[in-house]
Each structure stands twice: as structure tokens, then as C-alpha cells.
Amino acid sequence: MDNIKTIIVDDEPYSRDELKHLLEEHDCLQVIGEAATGEDALLLCMQHQPDVVFLDIEMPKMNGLDVAKHLKELKKSPLIVFATAFPNFAVDAFRHEAVDYLLKPFDEEQLSQTVCRLIKHLAPEKETQQQPASSKLAVEYENEIYYLDPLDILYISRDDRISRIHTNTRNFESxxxxKDLEERLQVYPFFRIHKSYLVNLNYVTKLTPWFNGAYMLELTGSSEKLSVSRNYVKALRKKLEL
Incomplete structure (x- = not known):
């Protein structure tokens, strides 16, 4: 799945900056524009056709609910997440088919849950279909092409502009x-746990609390302990646990 194109709409620059900073922690999101008014928001949406709009409600002239009403009339209507300091608009917000309703100051865990909802809404049906058993991941290494069974990959790490693919028997560089490898493997049980790690959930054996809400993850067949960013912990546990 391509990055989720996102626009932030809020008349307060500080709130826009804070939300942009938090959204940039999620590699699947790409903030492509910001607007301080409802009118500018509509213009941006018509020009760039975002996948989702994070939308404040209390704004001068045209408020967020009015913006949402106009967005629903567009040929390509984006998903809407209301992001506001006022809880009393929630009922009206969901009448506009909002995906979520976030309250300021933003909670990182709740924002991670919102991102998971957006992914579910936007993932094409074909991405959930079973990949043919014969499909292999092609990796060029030392002037040769290796064809790897994705189910043999324990995890993939990224450093120094090189992706290192760790398998049961040996490691490869790509x-x-x-994010490109994540897209190619999206129909297999891989999950991003950190900006630098993509793991095969089939091999996960243990999660250990670390600090600041982060965890350390252990995999069968690997002695390495991998860091799980706190932004991904709840979604990871939801994927793993019955």
C-alpha cells in the first residue's frame, strides 16, 4: 500500500506543528499539505486529492463541520479525522462519517489507533487476498539474484541506506x-515495529517492557532483541494476541 496522503487543517500553527510531528512518526503517512482555513482546506483537497484530512472544528468563517460537508461532495472524498479541543461536537462529527475524533492535547496511543483504522479503511481488498505459494522475493546480492521464500524471513532491518534481510540460514543485503519491502510483503504476516524494523509475526516469541512505553521483541531463530516503538506496541499486540 502506498503512503497515505494526509492534509492537516487547523487555524492554530502550534496545533498543526504538533500534529504533523506526531503523524511523521508513522511511516505509512505522508503529510502533503496544511491549511489554516476551511476555504484553503477545500482548495488543497481539490488540488491534491488526499486520502485523509485531519480537521479542526472551531475555525473562523467556515468551521470544520462545514468543511466536512463540502468534502463529502467531492468526486474523490477523503476520509475525515476530526482533531479538536472540544468534545461536545462528537455526535455531529460522526454524522459526517468521520473515521475518528481526537481531542487535544493529542495522545500518541490514541493517534496510533486512528492510524490503524485509516489503514483498514484504505487497504484495497486485493491486498488481503492470499499470495500464491510460488511467489518469491527477489534479492540481488553480489551480482547474483536470490529468490527468497517470504516465510523464511525472520525480520528486515535498515541502516546506512541498506536493508538487511535476516533468514533462518543466512542474511542478505538489499x-x-x-517501505518498498513492506509493500511487497504486505500479504504475508509482516509488521512494522519501528522505523528500522519489519518483522515476521510468525517468529515472535516474547515482548519485554523497556522504557518510555517501548518494548524489546525476541524472535525464534535470532539472538537479536529488536526495539518496538511505543507508537506500534498496541497495534502489534492486537495483531499477535487471540
């Missing part, structure tokens, strides 16, 4: 970005 110049492909981690």
Missing part, C-alpha cells in the same frame, strides 16, 4: 527501502 538497496530497496524498508
Amino acid at each position: 538497496k530497496l527501502a524498508l
Whole structure:
């Protein structure tokens, strides 16, 4: 799945900056524009056709609810997440088919849950279909091409502009970005736990609390302990646990 194109709409620059900073922690999101007014928001949406709009409600002239009403009339209507300091608009917000309703100051865990909801809404149906058993991941290494069974990959790490693919038997290097590998493996049980790690959930054996809400993860067949960013912990546990 391509990055989720996102626009932030809020008349307060500080709130826009804070939300942009938090959203940039999620590699699947790409903030492509910001607007301080409802009118500018509509213009941006018509020009760039975002996938989702994070939308404040209390704004001068045209408020967020009015903006949402106009967005629903567009040919390509974006998903809407209301991000506001006022809880009393929630009922009206969901009448506009909002995906979520976030309150300021923003909670990182709640924002991570919102991102998971957006992914579910936007993931094409074909991405959930079973990949044919014969499909292999092609990796060029030392002038040769290796064809790897994705189910043999324990995890993939990224450092120094190189992606390192760790398997049961040996490791490979690839110049492909981690997000490109994540896209190719999206129908297999891989999950991003950190900006630098993509893991095969089939091999996860243990999660250990670390600090600041982060965890350390252990995999069968690997002695390495991998860092799980706190932004991904809840979604990871939801994927893993019955």
C-alpha cells in the first residue's frame, strides 16, 4: 500500500506543528499539505486529492463541520479525522462519517489507533487476498539474484541506506527501502515495529517492557532483541494476541 496522503487543517500553527510531528512518526503517512482555513482546506483537497484530512472544528468563517460537508461532495472524498479541543461536537462529527475524533492535547496511543483504522479503511481488498505459494522475493546480492521464500524471513532491518534481510540460514543485503519491502510483503504476516524494523509475526516469541512505553521483541531463530516503538506496541499486540 502506498503512503497515505494526509492534509492537516487547523487555524492554530502550534496545533498543526504538533500534529504533523506526531503523524511523521508513522511511516505509512505522508503529510502533503496544511491549511489554516476551511476555504484553503477545500482548495488543497481539490488540488491534491488526499486520502485523509485531519480537521479542526472551531475555525473562523467556515468551521470544520462545514468543511466536512463540502468534502463529502467531492468526486474523490477523503476520509475525515476530526482533531479538536472540544468534545461536545462528537455526535455531529460522526454524522459526517468521520473515521475518528481526537481531542487535544493529542495522545500518541490514541493517534496510533486512528492510524490503524485509516489503514483498514484504505487497504484495497486485493491486498488481503492470499499470495500464491510460488511467489518469491527477489534479492540481488553480489551480482547474483536470490529468490527468497517470504516465510523464511525472520525480520528486515535498515541502516546506512541498506536493508538487511535476516533468514533462518543466512542474511542478505538489499538497496530497496524498508517501505518498498513492506509493500511487497504486505500479504504475508509482516509488521512494522519501528522505523528500522519489519518483522515476521510468525517468529515472535516474547515482548519485554523497556522504557518510555517501548518494548524489546525476541524472535525464534535470532539472538537479536529488536526495539518496538511505543507508537506500534498496541497495534502489534492486537495483531499477535487471540
